[in-house]
Structure formats: C-alpha cells, structure tokens
Amino acid sequence: MLLHLDPRSSTPIWEQIIHQIKELILKKILLPGDKLASVRELSSSLVINPNTVSKAYQELERQGIIETLRGKGTFVAECIVPKADEQKVEALKQSLKQLVIEALYLGIDRTEFIKMAEHYLDELGGST
Amino acid sequence: MLLHLDPRSSTPIWEQIIHQIKELILKKILLPGDKLASVRELSSSLVINPNTVSKAYQELERQGIIETLRGKGTFVAECIVPKADEQKVEALKQSLKQLVIEALYLGIDRTEFIKMAEHYLDELGGST
DNA sequence: TAAGTGTACTGCATACAATAATACACTTAT
DNA sequence: ATAAGTGTATTATTGTATGCAGTACACTTA
Incomplete structure (x- = not known):
C-alpha cells in the first residue's frame, strides 16, 4: 500500500x-x-x-x-452495485460544471478537456 | 445580478x-x-x-x-488571454481524476460522463 | 459638502482537522 | 490463560479557516 x-x-x-x-x-x-x-x-x-x-x-x-x-x-469488499444516489449525482454535476469553468479560464479548450476526461476514464476502467 | x-x-x-x-x-x-x-x-x-x-x-x-x-x-475586465499556468493545470487534472473516480463509484459510465462534460462545455462556450 | 465607492483592521464565535493519550472489545496464535 | 494484534471510542488540546460585527480610512462623483 x-x-x-x-x-x-x-x-x-x-x-x-x-x-x-x-x-x-x-x-x-x-x-x-x-x-x-x-x-x-x-x-x-x-x-x-x-x-x-x-x-x-x-x-x-x-x-x-x-x-x-x-x-x-x-x-x-466485493464489487458493489452502485446505487443511483440522485443527490450525489447532482452534486457531482455541479463539481463538473465548476471544473469546466476553471478549465476554460486556464485556456483549456473543448477537445483538450474531453481528451483529459477520456484519459482518466480509460486509466480507471470506465468502460469495463 | x-x-x-x-x-x-x-x-x-x-x-x-x-x-x-x-x-x-x-x-x-x-x-x-x-x-x-x-x-x-x-x-x-x-x-x-x-x-x-x-x-x-x-x-x-x-x-x-x-x-x-x-x-x-x-x-x-476585457477578455483575458489565458496563460497556461502549468501548476494550476496540474491541479485541475487531479480534480478531474477525483471526479472520474467518484462518478464511477456512482455508476456513471464512460459515455454518460463524456456526455455530461460536453453539455457543460457547450453551455459555457467551450468551442467559441 | 454629502453620498457612494472599495479597502483595512480588530475582535469574536464557530467549525473542522489533526494530534495526543488512554482505554475498551474482539480475534488469533502461543 | 496469556499476549499480541485487530478496530473502536473518548477526552482534551492545538491550529486554521470562515464569517460576522463594528469601525475607520481614502477615493470619486454629484
């Protein structure tokens, strides 16, 4: 560890x-x-x-x-079945929105941001 | 306001x-x-x-x-020219990584996450 | 001069993070 | 039984950040 x-x-x-x-x-x-x-x-x-x-x-x-x-x-623990906690999903959306705002102010454009997201999704097994 | x-x-x-x-x-x-x-x-x-x-x-x-x-x-202020602050970009990447982790644990899959990101990028003029 | 700006400073209350130092209940191996 | 190793609980203390209250200052505009 x-x-x-x-x-x-x-x-x-x-x-x-x-x-x-x-x-x-x-x-x-x-x-x-x-x-x-x-x-x-x-x-x-x-x-x-x-x-x-x-x-x-x-x-x-x-x-x-x-x-x-x-x-x-x-x-x-064993693999958990994620429950769609609507409240947490909503909070996550707000965080994502803030992140997009910060990215745009840093000069990161649309394609670059999507590329970054895809990178981490791949790295963490988002398509398994 | x-x-x-x-x-x-x-x-x-x-x-x-x-x-x-x-x-x-x-x-x-x-x-x-x-x-x-x-x-x-x-x-x-x-x-x-x-x-x-x-x-x-x-x-x-x-x-x-x-x-x-x-x-x-x-x-x-007038439109600012975003300077590529490498330190802030790195911090933003870490935040994005955390967000992806949380999303996966909430049962949000790859395509759904990308869709959410694209939505906010459009809404905030990420392609202008 | 008066009213409206942003700014600076002190003090106070609250909440949280983190540590320190103990103590307790349980499991495992001897 | 005993000892060592688990997670857990409690109390106290320190440091930091937030936010509010109150006050005062410097500047611009009418």
Whole structure:
C-alpha cells in the first residue's frame, strides 16, 4: 500500500487516503478480499495519527467499499452495485460544471478537456 | 445580478460568489465593461457581510477577471488571454481524476460522463 | 459638502482537522 | 490463560479557516 500524502494540501488527510484507496481498487491493484494495512501499521508508515486512518476506514466502510472485522482487520469488499444516489449525482454535476469553468479560464479548450476526461476514464476502467 | 448562495454548502460563500460571476461572464450575460453590484449592494441583497463580498471581488481582481476603481465601482475586465499556468493545470487534472473516480463509484459510465462534460462545455462556450 | 465607492483592521464565535493519550472489545496464535 | 494484534471510542488540546460585527480610512462623483 503505497500512499502519497500532501500535508500542505487543503484536502484533509483522511480524504486523501479515501481517494487513493478507491483509485487502487478501480485499477484492480487492490482486489476484493485483499487485506488492507492495519490502522496502526498505516498510521505508523505515514507518520500520522491512528485516528486519522481510522476515520478514513470508517468512511470507506460506510460507503460499502471495504469491510472491517473486529480483531481481524479491514478488507476490500466485493464489487458493489452502485446505487443511483440522485443527490450525489447532482452534486457531482455541479463539481463538473465548476471544473469546466476553471478549465476554460486556464485556456483549456473543448477537445483538450474531453481528451483529459477520456484519459482518466480509460486509466480507471470506465468502460469495463 | 442574480446569485444563489447555499449557506449550508461546505464551499465558502466568497468562493460561491466567484464561481457564479465567472459563469455569468462565460455565458456572456456579463460583458466586458459592465458594472458589478457594489460591495454594499450585493452584501445587502444577499444578507451577508460586506467583507465577504469584498473578499470575492479581490480574488476575482487578482485573477484579472474584474477591475476595480476606487470610489467608482467594480467592472468586468476585457477578455483575458489565458496563460497556461502549468501548476494550476496540474491541479485541475487531479480534480478531474477525483471526479472520474467518484462518478464511477456512482455508476456513471464512460459515455454518460463524456456526455455530461460536453453539455457543460457547450453551455459555457467551450468551442467559441 | 454629502453620498457612494472599495479597502483595512480588530475582535469574536464557530467549525473542522489533526494530534495526543488512554482505554475498551474482539480475534488469533502461543 | 496469556499476549499480541485487530478496530473502536473518548477526552482534551492545538491550529486554521470562515464569517460576522463594528469601525475607520481614502477615493470619486454629484
């Protein structure tokens, strides 16, 4: 589990952990049933507080992405059937809109933006 | 200037103001030279503190999107030539990557995501 | 002169992130 | 049984960011 944290980022550490674990799962580097590093292991290797790792794991479990067994550890859950949470989809659309606005102000044109999106969709298995 | 704020959002009010003004400019609803509502006007109509509006205007001016003349008011600047700020482009790519991850976990597939992106690019004049 | 601009500053309340230091409940291996 | 390793819970503390309140200043226009 090689995670790269940026302490100077404005996004909280526990969110960075969530993002990267999700990415590893989408890329099939972490497979269903795989054991994650323990709270104390990960917190020690990242030199952060155990509570911060615990918070990330709890949120991932709340989303059904990992499962935790007391005394045994935390594991990648089976492939989840994504439920169309209309509220979250709407929030994602707003984020996408903001991203498009920022891109246009950075001089990124339509084709370039689409190309970037396709790149990440391919990288993360968006067509599987 | 019809702005819609969400006090319960986690994104700061001053950022929400920035986002919406940028959107109005991209949509050509606000044109170069147009006068924006004054700090006190806008803060009064939105029922927020004048300092919050001032912070939004200052950031917009720092980005070269509006111009402010003391005692006269703030105005939409001339069309800016977007400079390819490599650092900001890189940050935007990371945000896009996160957005793709979230979308996939929400069950949004490749074609649907691309369709959403194209919609906003069209709406905001990404091909002009 | 008066009213309307943007700006600057202090203080205050609130919320969140992150840490520190413990303690608890459970599982596994010895 | 015991010890070590799991996740979890609690309390306290620190730092940072947001937002508001209040006030004051400098400038432009009528």
